[in-house]
Amino acid sequence: MTDVTVFGNPAVPTKGKSLLALDERTRRRNNAEARFRLMGKIAVAIGIVALIGLLLSILSNGLSSFQQTYITLNVNLDAAVLDKAGDRKPENIAKVSTFGYAPLIEKALRDAMAQKGIAVDGMNAKAAAELISKEAPADLRRFVLADPSVIGQTHSFDLLAAGRIDGYYKGRVTMESAKLDRNTSPEQLMLADKLKEAGILTTRFNWSFFTAPDASDTRPEAAGLGIAVIGSAYMMLIVFVLSLPIGVAASIYLEEFAPQNRFTDLIEVNISNLAAVPSIVFGILGLAVLINFFGLPQSAPVVGGLVLTLMTLPTIIIATRAALKAVPPSIRDAALGVGASKMQSIFHHVLPLAMPGILTGTIIGLARALGETAPLLLIGMVAFVREYPAGPPDGFFDPASALPVQVYNWTQRGDPAFVERASGAIIVLLVFLILMNLVAIILRRRFERRW
């Protein structure tokens, strides 16, 4: 690329030549530079186009998951149905299953339609009730069980619309597709339009997407990221708390104290190799050692956190060692020169200067761990979890999911509504990653400001 010497080309005397005329050699060098610049620009453009394409496809698929269609009904929590004994005892109320609640919702919908004078020809009450999610009776039941005193009252509820109806307002379901779909019918969609006109059916921001647990295949409208977010947060906490001190301590020892011999060389090579080990191998390790040998529970954030810690450690160690190496030796000399011990010189002077690099490496490692899926599949975090884990530290041992695993899980489901949910989860994951990188940048700036 850069021709340093050209053989067989005798030195051209520059004496007497005009500076205004470009000689052959200069022209060729300038052309080479122009070509290189052009290639660089093309490479950058390809990268930007790929990034924009990726973001656009995810956003176009996933943004709609932040909207949800609700049907607002006044439901009479009939005491005759919900509490036949009439004594309001929680154990008796709990005997009424969701099948007991469904008729209440059907009746409320019927009443609302009659009140507004809405009717669609050739449609029975059962088909009309299918507009409402199968999750709605369960939500109602949870509401009643939480506070049995509401029995006998009439409350206004925002009930989830069924996945197909929700899809109709997001453009996923059309009249044509509904004709072929045995899960919905054009009549139901027409009814939905009428309910919308009457203000009973509304579409608004979907908070429950961030808080609700996962839902079964037939209820995509109820599926949320709540447990995945908690699981990921617990794992990140474990990874951060374990890998930062272990990684930094190991790097400081290796970089500053360890004797230079074959054994340390071996350790160094192995740490670099560990960074390149496929992540699924760490999953097998977690399964074999942590779950089978130590008997830790499956699907638990503690196992995921430990596995991801092992995976993140090499990244942190390599970044920390690079940051320590980058601190000028003159600072160490200065500290030693005034009689600081080696440890004082490192902890008072070298480490603070290396901190931006260490934090950046740690956060990059954490971000990688946050997006890691493969090892978590092996330790059982793909499990279908509906129960929220307890608060830390007990919750570390409760089953949970993780954001990337939830994405993977949803893409495996049949209902196209889950594609939207998966893309929405990817957006959430990306937002978390961007936030983490922002934190890295802010911390970097803050530490660097201390000259």
Added chain:
Amino acid sequence: MMNNISTTMTTTPTKAPAMNEPKISARNVQVYYGEKHAIKDVNIDIRPRSVTAFIGPSGCGKSTFLRCINRMNDTIANCRVEGNISIDSENIYDPKVDPVQLRAKVGMVFQKPNPFPKSIYENVAYGPRIHGLARKKSELDDIVSSALQKAGLWGEVKDRLDSPGTGLSGGQQQRLCIARAVAVSPEVILMDEPCSALDPIATAKVEELIHELRENFTIVIVTHSMQQAARVSQRTAMFHLGNLVEENDTDKMFTNPDDQRTQDYIMGRFG
């Protein structure tokens, strides 16, 4: 504590050896970097409260020898020192000697000004703080101001002790480094080409400072500038290829050296 500082900083009649007794004496010192024999059988006596200059061409071992005096070479992995260097008749390479304690007694100023990336105050206060020289903030303040005064920097920085040490000019930074070394109240100060990164005006200030510090400290300075050696030192030692060629009074060294190689080097015939 405070008494301790003032006694070491001013005269200590009981402890200070007489003028004819050496502060530092080296016997049969050999230094190896792995296989390389960097210092060959050096014997030298350095007088107290005087400035001794080490001169010689690049790579002659003068800096290496200087760094042996406060055992900074310990930090270099494959460096090996043999022989005997003693300060006040105590062998500093004795296994019982902790180099950290030694370096509090033998301060060092480096070639390139290397203030800590902290405030001016913190730069000077760091040494006294880690050695526990001050019990109260006011004592520490006194040590800092007295060290900065000794380094001739007080007037320039007294209003901005909180501003970063790295924000000073090169010459000021080097004097800050000298203040930092002085603040620990060492007995010996080693200077490794302290003016090589400075302009002539800053150099003149540092040289003047060395002149004043001589009253309280034993100073050993490595320099590439023969003029500087002639200006600041009382004794000069000439190194060549790891050997100590000649050690003499500076006046004699630059007018009528005993060794032909010294003569050649001073006349600029090699080096």
